[in-house]
Amino acid sequence: MISPLIANRPPASDIRPATGVATTVAEGVWMSPGLSNTYLVATPAGSVLINTGMGFEAPQHQTAYATVEPTPLRYIVLTQGHVDHVGGVDLLRGPDTQVIAHQANRACQADDARIAAFRARRSLPFFAAAIAQAARSGRPGAGHRQSVPVPDITFDDHYSFDLGDTRFELLSTPGETVDSLTVWLPQRRIAFVGNLFGALFGHFPNFSTVRGDRLRDPLTFLAAADRVLALKPELLCVGHFEPIRGADVIRAEITKIRDAVHYVHDAVIRGMNDESDVYTVMRETRLPDELRVGEGYGMVSWAVRAIWELYAGWFHARSTTELYGTPAADAHAAIVATAGTDPLAAAARAELTGGHPLRAIQLAEIVLTVHPRHTAAWLVYRDAHLMLRDQHGGENFWLHTWLELCADTADKTLTETK
DSSP, rough: OOOHHTSSSGGGOOOOOOOOOOEETTTTTTEEOOOSSSEEEEEEEEEEEEEEOOOOHHHHHHHHHHHHOOOEEEEESSSSSSHHHHTTHHHHHHHHEEEEEEETTTHHHHHHHHHHHHHHHHHHHHHHHHHHHHHHHTTTTTTTOOHHHHHHOEEEEEOOOOOOOOEEEEEEOOOSSOOEEEEETTTTTTTEEETTTTTSEEEEEEESSOOOOOOHHHHHHHHHHHHHHHHHHEEEESSSSSSSEHHHHHHHHHHHHHHHHHHHHHHHHHHHHOOOOOOHHHHHHOOOOOOOOOSSOHHHHHHHHHHHHHHHSSSOOSSSGGGOOOOGGGGHHHHHHHHHHHHHHHHHHHHHHOOOHHHHHHHHHHHHHHHOHHHHHHHHHHHHHHHHHHTTTTTTTTHHHHHHHHHHHHHHHHHHOO
């Protein structure tokens, strides 16, 4: 079962931009939460900033830390190259600040840059509310440039430095990105893991994302989880929301995440070798109760498909059409011409009434491909998405938001056609 600790942590919908307020997480360690947490570690010889948030959040992070730690910023460490970790570097670094990252950091940033327009289109609808809230707040920074930093120091597997009385060890722990790293303070037993375990700690990680990312390797993730476990941290500072406290709690939660991923990975491999198909494995793979983790950001069924396609690629050997640039929708006009528009819409409604919302959506989409203003089809499309939303219960941020976006699109179209 999902532990009370994880069940009571905030959902992804509670992630909000930085507010300019820092909180103490340990002596000499502060957190400024935002679209991704940033942390400041103070030493007698200066301070170290771990991650910098989005570019437009940088003024808030700067304000937050100016009130708690006046010592010069000696280092910025980037736990990964995603935009919500590197965006504030230009504003927050000082003239003597050195930026440290894994050697794959620039490659990770380059990936983001290549598909920036695609990623923005995919991501914006999911985060529109949070961005609008930040704009309404009137806080400075909305127009601040997003940094694309070039690290001063990079490393492959391990890098260490001493500052004041504190030892900093940086360990390669690829997971969400190929350049993910963990910052380890051995004297303090504190680990800063960024989003290694996903945006929601204690939930199943995403090995592919709805917004669009490279497929992620579960075996690489498992090795990274083991590397963090071997440190035996007593405080785990994660990418979103409050840190996890207590060596026993941290060990138990990471072990469960690791074992859940291992279980799903092995289930996919077994299905592939037993001549199953990806959709069957998606439907049938369920975590045993002792390995149940949250599915608020990633989902087991999505991981199944990601792992399958990581090993076997995009061809599922179900249809010759997979091998050509011909989407299934190319046949919709012929289906509508054969079956009739209204009968197909009625069949979609019958499927929904019979408790089959996915079939209803498939039939409604056939009609809407040919007749994009068909009222009955849009009504079925909307109602099917609302049924799926209610069945889902809202746990997964991406699925819940997508279902609501589709229902809203139907409502807007229906209003325009009146």
